[in-house]
Amino acid sequence: MAADPTATQLIEKHRPTLDQALETIRSRAYWSPHAEHPKAYGEDAAPEGKAAFEALRGTRFELDQPGTDGWAGEEISPYGIELGITYPHPDPDVLLPVMRAAIPAWRDAGPEVRAAVCLEILSRINARTHEFAHAVMHTSGQAFMMAFQAGGPHAQDRGLEAVAYAFAEQTRTPGEAPWSKPQGKRDPLELSKTFQAVPRGVALMIGCNTFPTWNGYPGLFASLATGNPVLVKPHPRAVLPLALTVRVAREVLAEAGFDPNLVALAVDRPDEGLAKILALRPEVRIIDYTGSTSFGDWLEENARQAQVYTEKAGVNTVVIDSTDDYKGMIGNLAFSLSLYSGQMCTTPQNLLIPRDGISTDAGPKTYDEVVGDLAGAVQGLLGDDARANALLGAIVNPQVAGRITAAPELGEVALASREVTHPEFPGATVRTPVMVKADGERKQWEAADTEPPFLSECFGPVSFAVAVDSTPEGVELLRRTLRDKGAMTVGAYTTSPEVERLVEDACLEECAQLSLNLTGGVYVNQTAAFSDFHGSGGNPAANAALCDTAFVANRFRTVEVRRQA
Amino acid sequence: MAADPTATQLIEKHRPTLDQALETIRSRAYWSPHAEHPKAYGEDAAPEGKAAFEALRGTRFELDQPGTDGWAGEEISPYGIELGITYPHPDPDVLLPVMRAAIPAWRDAGPEVRAAVCLEILSRINARTHEFAHAVMHTSGQAFMMAFQAGGPHAQDRGLEAVAYAFAEQTRTPGEAPWSKPQGKRDPLELSKTFQAVPRGVALMIGCNTFPTWNGYPGLFASLATGNPVLVKPHPRAVLPLALTVRVAREVLAEAGFDPNLVALAVDRPDEGLAKILALRPEVRIIDYTGSTSFGDWLEENARQAQVYTEKAGVNTVVIDSTDDYKGMIGNLAFSLSLYSGQMCTTPQNLLIPRDGISTDAGPKTYDEVVGDLAGAVQGLLGDDARANALLGAIVNPQVAGRITAAPELGEVALASREVTHPEFPGATVRTPVMVKADGERKQWEAADTEPPFLSECFGPVSFAVAVDSTPEGVELLRRTLRDKGAMTVGAYTTSPEVERLVEDACLEECAQLSLNLTGGVYVNQTAAFSDFHGSGGNPAANAALCDTAFVANRFRTVEVRRQA
Known part of the structure; x- marks a missing residue:
């Protein structure tokens, strides 16, 4: 039906890209026709843009x-300038x-x-x-x-x-x-059909x-x-x-x-x-x-x-059971919590950590050590203002800023937020993440009439280090969270196949997307088109x-x- | 994951059928693995069943x-026997x-x-x-x-x-x-992914x-x-x-x-x-x-x-504009109206016929001639009780029977229903279809506060011969019907490409399945799996x-x- 010459030309121009996209949504391999590097767009593109x-x-x-x-x-602009458009x-x-x-x-x-x-x-x-x-x-x-x-x-x-x-x-x-239905010795029944x-x-x-x-x-x-x-x-x-x-x-x-x-x-x-x-x-x-x-x-x-x-909204959760790359885990999580000041629908909010600590390649770590190391890693990552600005961006609106200010009311602060000055945009609101300790004992979240703060989405750079009685108890809390609040992402760190199975089963049953043992340059809050599904459409965080x-x-x-x- | 031997055997047994079904839903050709003829099931099957x-x-x-x-x-049973189960x-x-x-x-x-x-x-x-x-x-x-x-x-x-x-x-x-994203001179980012x-x-x-x-x-x-x-x-x-x-x-x-x-x-x-x-x-x-x-x-x-x-429910409509096979058209419609006493969600209810008549291969036919010929064809088809019983079946429930009785209140009767005796089941309620004349002038159906009876679904063997001012006016009534009442099926008879386009456009815009010029052994009320869509999911008759x-x-x-x- 592409009678129009422009349309025909567009088909010729774009059909190979379409075909590659069609192939990739089946293979789920890495692919993109859109360059990620600003320099790929030519020398003049930056000033012109x-x-x-x-x-x-x-x-x-x-x-x-x-x-x-x-x-x-x-x-x-969250950077303090009026667009005036x-x-x-x-x-x-x-x-x-x-x-x-x-x-x-x-x-x-x-x-x-x-x-x-x-x-x-x-x-x-x-x-x-x-x-x-x-x-x-x-x-x-x-x-x-x-x-x-x-x-x-x-x-x-x-x-x-x-x-x-x-x-x-x-x-x-x-x-x-065409459609032709045999009728024994009689002529077949014949229809021509169109579908639009x-x-x-x-x-x-x-x-x-x-x-x-x-x-x-x-x-x-x-x-x-x-x-x-x-x-x-x-x-x-x-x-x-x-x-x-x-x-x-x-x-x-x-x-x-x-x-x-x-x-x-x-x-x-x-x-x-x-x-x-x-x-x-x-x-x-x-x-x-x-x-x-x-x-x-x-x-x-x-x-x-x-x-x-x-x-x-959803309440994204990471189950921390054990790891064979403690440094990688801490670094990966610190980045996830910091990126765009946690203002992603995929940023982890609740980190479930066994009260008695976890085993790691760097020896056993207590709950306090894990929380402290994570807080330290975030502080290290964002210690330099230039780097902090490049990673955090600005707080998108006053509601998010208000949640950062109010976070200390929600529990003991494990990591305090600090203000960062932006060299180019002095009106920008830039804040580092805040982390609050929380008690994830079952009685805190099992009763229908009381609900701990960590079970509500607190959109922005506010996370909860939730002390759970054990990993299996943490998985139960994960289930409860997924069922009642939903989540765009779930993360887990474990060296135990049994725990892995436990978390996977919870995600299969409550329909959530799971990232396991991410310790390198891929983060739980990022998904890639053609390969990763963003959300599941099967829990309360999203219907698609x-x-x-x-x-x-x-x-x-x-x-x-x-x-x- | 087919570890179980029974499951493996079932896959071996049925995979060819599944593959053929997968191919046929793409080709939309005729196919069925299930025999239509009672005799195909073996000599003992009938008495055993x-x-x-x-x-x-x-x-x-x-x-x-x-x-x-x-x-x-x-x-x-509608045939008058108690099942007692x-x-x-x-x-x-x-x-x-x-x-x-x-x-x-x-x-x-x-x-x-x-x-x-x-x-x-x-x-x-x-x-x-x-x-x-x-x-x-x-x-x-x-x-x-x-x-x-x-x-x-x-x-x-x-x-x-x-x-x-x-x-x-x-x-x-x-x-x-697997997923591998190049990172220039650094190692690629690599993930393994499972999807369930x-x-x-x-x-x-x-x-x-x-x-x-x-x-x-x-x-x-x-x-x-x-x-x-x-x-x-x-x-x-x-x-x-x-x-x-x-x-x-x-x-x-x-x-x-x-x-x-x-x-x-x-x-x-x-x-x-x-x-x-x-x-x-x-x-x-x-x-x-x-x-x-x-x-x-x-x-x-x-x-x-x-x-x-x-x-x-929906209000299925047939637009009758012209035909090059008058006899075939009348015969096809008579069968459609009679089959299972019109108790199909796909049976035509409203036959839209121009008030001034239609052109056919048998010469021009007035509205009254078309209605009379159709009534005669139904009477001919069902004149013999054995054939009537084989085609009509029994009236499924008292509500449908009540609608037949009440039909004469809805307009001038063009075809009266008659009772048919069933030789094997004397308690069966068997009735031939009733057809009522109706005025389809635009003012009858355009006003929001009045609605002629033919615009409500009258499930069962009750049809309306609706006189419209012209075919284009009939198509407007079709549009109104589709938009407000929906339809599982639309039929049309025309020798004019312009009229064909008009009806097709109405069906595309109001999302209804259209059968054109059926005069042989395929009827508007029948759809074949793997090839025909039953309903469109896009008008009020069905959401899927x-x-x-x-x-x-x-x-x-x-x-x-x-x-x-």
């Missing part, structure tokens, strides 16, 4: 969207019907054209990774290098992964098929503050690749990276001969609650959301006209995984037309 | 299930935990063993098709040949299809994968009165093949076919070394509302349901802890299609364990 970002500040972000009834936006505010009564009207041509273009257009969008975003890095940095508070990688190539990988899953699923059934993927309707993607692109791209591209127009509603504090994304998408769509309104932006006025308003519109048939449990639950319960995919077939298969339906042959 | 059914009458149906707190069941009534507080406890071994057996066990269950059911045919006949009221085919091989096909989809999806991700499909929990399959096996097997086998125990809650009037299914499943599971409680039966006491009770149990994480819109909607709104797959990936992909989740390599 920064200049492009600076040029956006203090401007009106024009998108030429129908139904724009005003301008909104008041982003302030305003964005289109939509009149849903105008914009949504326009988006719906764009469906037939996009639907009839077929899965391959849609995939090629999506890959062109990603490819143009990739070419502007430096600009996106600044946009992500000054909305999420991520340090530049992390904003570059997680907000750039890694997010682009997750988008491409979603396109690959969507393409695979839409092409599983052939476009046409049809979209559900308008998809709403509700972005988050911390990873606007990384968490936003899977839903955005899964919906677009399956034929649905996508309305992007960013977090009010992290609009720019998604506004840039929308602009690129609209440009590519228009160039390929499609209605640019297949992707549009919707930015809140203060206290308007635009996400709630849009989520209940009858045109909206798919919603992707990353954020708080309360709003995720609200969406699941109220947006009944839509398929709702949510990533909410990034990315699997279930994430794409219900964003479209297949309409069959059969004719007498 | 009948004797087996007779031997069940008046007995207690023992299943040796834990948590059986009594016996329930009072099925009366009682079945285990469950104490959910005992049975559900036992079912949950069976999960780990079933989960760890892996997708191939589970598929092989499911195929063995289907194969043993297939061998007893004659017995099942009597059970289906005397619960659904289907005539023997239909009960044999639709309740036997066709249902078995749909079960096998679900197993194939489930297997394909669970094996899309490899069980193990884990079930969601107990699946509840709520059966229907008319097609206990055909509509029940997809959900049952999709859930079981993805690792979930299945609690089967049949319709109180159609227990026996599913009770036999549960018995076979339990036997095969036990022989293969698994807990037979992976499949169990739950039969209502009168007015107990057991389905509602079970649907809200926290152990129940998947629900499959076929039946009324009101209970389907209730499940979707209330069983929030579960994935809910529903097939509900039988069978596609979306039907299986969210019944399990994938748990990844990654280890430093």
